[in-house]
Amino acid sequence: MFANLLIGLREGLEASLIVGILVAYLVKLDRRDLLPKMWAGVLAAVALSLIAGVVLTFGTYGLSSEAQELIGGVLSILAVGLITWMIFWLAKTAKDLKSHLQADVDKSLTMGGWGLAIVAFLAVAREGLETALFIWAAVRASGVDAVPLLGALIGIAIAIALGYLIYRGMVKINLSKFFAWTGGLLIIVAAGVLSYGIHDLQEAHVLPGEDYIAYDFSSVLPPESWWAVLLRGTFNLRPVTSWLEFSAWWLFVIIVGLLFLRMIRSSKKPVSA
Template identity: 55%
Template sequence: MFGNFLIGLREGLEASLVVCILVAYLVKTGHRRRLPPLWAGVGIAVALSLAFGALLQFGSSSLTFQAKEALGGTLSVLSVGLVTWMVFWMRRTARHLKSELQDKLDAALAIGTGALVITSFFAVGREGLETSLFIWTAVQATGDGVRPLIGALLGLATSVALGWLFYRGALKIDLARFFRWTGAMLVVVAAGVLAYGIHDLQEADILPGLHSLAFDISTTIAPDSWYGTLLKGVFNFQPDPTVLQAGVWGLYLVPVMALFLLPQRSPSAPRPRTAGAPAAE
C-alpha cells in the first residue's frame, strides 16, 4: 500500500505543481479571465487519464489467463520505462520547471484560447497517463485486493492538498530535493514492478524459466504474514522469484539507482575572452 501511496503522491504532486504554476502565472500577469480554458484543458487531461485506467482494468478482465498475463507483463515493462525516463527528466528539469511552463504559457496566450487549452492539456495529460499506467501495473503486481488502489488514491489526494498549500504560499517545497528522494524510492518500486512483469511474461510462455527459482524463502517470509504483506506492498517483494526475475531486478536497480544518485554537474560558465583576442566566428 505504501508503494502505491508513493506513486500517487509523487506523480500527483508533479501534476498539481504544474497546475499551480500555470494558474499563478495567469493570475499574476492579469489574465485571470483566461483561467476557464486552462481548467478545461486540465479537466480533459484528468478525464482521459481516468478513462485510460478504466480501459486497462475492465478491458483486461475479459481476456484469457495467458492473454491477461501477456498484457500485464508488457504494460509493466512499458510503465517502468516511462517512469524511469520521467524521474530522470524531472531530476534534470525540476529547478527550471517554472520558467519552462511560463514560456509555453506566454506562447499559448499569444496564439489564443485553443492553444491555452492544448498547453494545459499536454502539461497535465502526460503525467496523468503515466500515473494511470504505473498505478495499474503496481496494483496488479501487489495483487492485494483494493488496498493498493486506496493507497494510490490517498497519495493523489495528499498531492492535491499539498499543491493547494503550495499555491496559497503556506508551503515551501525544495522541488529538486523532493523529486530526488521520492524518485530514488520510485526506482525501487519500479524494480519490483519490472520483476513482476517478467514473471507475467513467463506465465504467458513468452519468456522461459518459469520453474527455475533463484531461491525460495516462503517458509521464512510467508506471503500471507504481516511482514510478507508489508514487503510486498512496499517493494513488490516475492519470496520465490525465478532466476530471470531476480537477475532483471538487479540489472535494473543497481545501475539505474547509481546513475540517478550521481551528483548533477552544474553548467560551466563560459571563460572570459582575453583582451584583444578576436571574437569567435
C-alpha cells in the same frame, strides 16, 4: 500501499505544481479570463487518466489467462520505462519547469485561449497517464486491490493539498531534494514492477526460466501472510522468484540507481560561464 502512496504523492504534486504555475502566471499577466479554459484542459486530462485506468482494469476481462499475463507483462515493462524516463526528466528539468511552462503559455496566447487549454491538457495528461499505468502495474504486482488504490488516493490528496499550500505561499519545499529522494525510492518500486512483468511474461511462455528459482521463502513466508502482502505492496517482492526476475531486479536497481545518483550529483555542481 506505501509504493502507491509514493507514486500518487510524487506524480500528484508535479501535476499540482504545473497547475499552480499556470494559474499564477495567468494572474500575473492579468488574464484571469483564460482561467476557465485552462481548467477545462486540466479536467479533460483528469478524465482521460480515469478512462485509461478503467480500460487497464477491465479491458482484459474475457481473455485467456495466457493472454492476460502477456498483456500484463508488456504493460508492466512499459510502465517501468515511463516512470524511469519521468524520474530522470524531472531530475534534470525540475529547476527550469516554471520557465518552460511560462514559455509554453506565452506561445499559446498567440493562438487564442484554447491554446492554453491544450498546454494544460498535455502537461497534466502526461502525469495522469503515467500515474494510471504505473499504479495499475503496481496493484497487479502486489496482488491486492483495495489497499494499494487507497494508498494512491491518499498520496494524490496529500499532493493536491501541498500544491495548494505552496501556491498560497504557506509552505516551502526544497523540490530538488523532494524529487531526488522520491526518485530513488521509485527506482526500487519500479524494479519490483519490472520483476513482476518478467514473471508475467514467463507465465505467458514468452520468456524462459520460470522453473529456475533463485529463492523460495514460501515455507517461512507464506504468500498470504501479512509480511508477504506487505513486501508485495511496498516493493513488489514475491516469496518465490526466478533467476531471471532476481537478476532483472538487481541489474535495474544498480544500473539505474547509479545513473540517477550521478545525475543528482552533477546537477549540484556549479556550471562555469
